[in-house]
Amino acid sequence: MLDQRNYQGKFAEDYVRAMASAAGLLVYKDDLDYDGVDLGFRFPGKGGRYASPAIEVQVKSWSRPVERGPDLEFRGLSEVQYNRLVAGPFLVPRFLFVVVVPQDSEHYARVDTDGLTLSWLCYYRGFEGDEPIGEPDRNRHVTVRVPLGNVLTVRALRELVGAPT
Template structure:
């Protein structure tokens, strides 16, 4: 069995793969993680005159979230990880996907007649408008705030892909 940390991270990515599958998207990953991207999501068709719009994401999962004033205060990014998402210079838009899950792994999935529920929710955040940290230290943390309204659903995931077309062309 996986240790707690790896199990939590794997479940977070698998949760997102299930959501993307339900949305009819292609999920991709790179053979080597050198730029802080865990997964990519691509539309298999054309949208707005463009073929196969995509986004790239860094996935973080946590089991002890506490909302403060309508936001999650997440301090699980190092300054280097923050920089891999911050700023407007990426050809493929990048997001932080934050998966909130129960502290007990036996509660990750709940079963009832005719249904399986994956617990709890995922959230998204763009750091495009943030300035990268000058001289980032991979040991220092950079807190980000994620609005509770940024719930990742089929509709919001598709909207993030549609936003890749804004301003293109």
């Protein structure tokens, strides 16, 4: 069995993959997580002015969320990871996806007569216009405010990618 950290992280990626499937998007993964990107999402068609619009994301899981006003206050990115999301410009937009999960893995998924329920929610944040950290250190962490209103839904994911809704 996976250790708790990897178990939680794998569930978070699978949660986001399920959302992408429901949104009709293709999911891709680089052969190495070398550039700070866990998953990419692409619409297999024309979205507005562009063919095959896409986004790339860093997926993080979190079992002990901290709320400050209208935001989650996420401290799970090192300065190096943060810069990989911020230090563009990027041809393909980048986002942070934070999947808030139960502390007990027994509660990650529930099956009942209405179907399958995945717990709990995924939130997202973009970084366009944010400034990278000068001389980042992989041992220092940065606080990222993720709006509680940015819940990843099928519609929101399609909008982020640039797919027709």
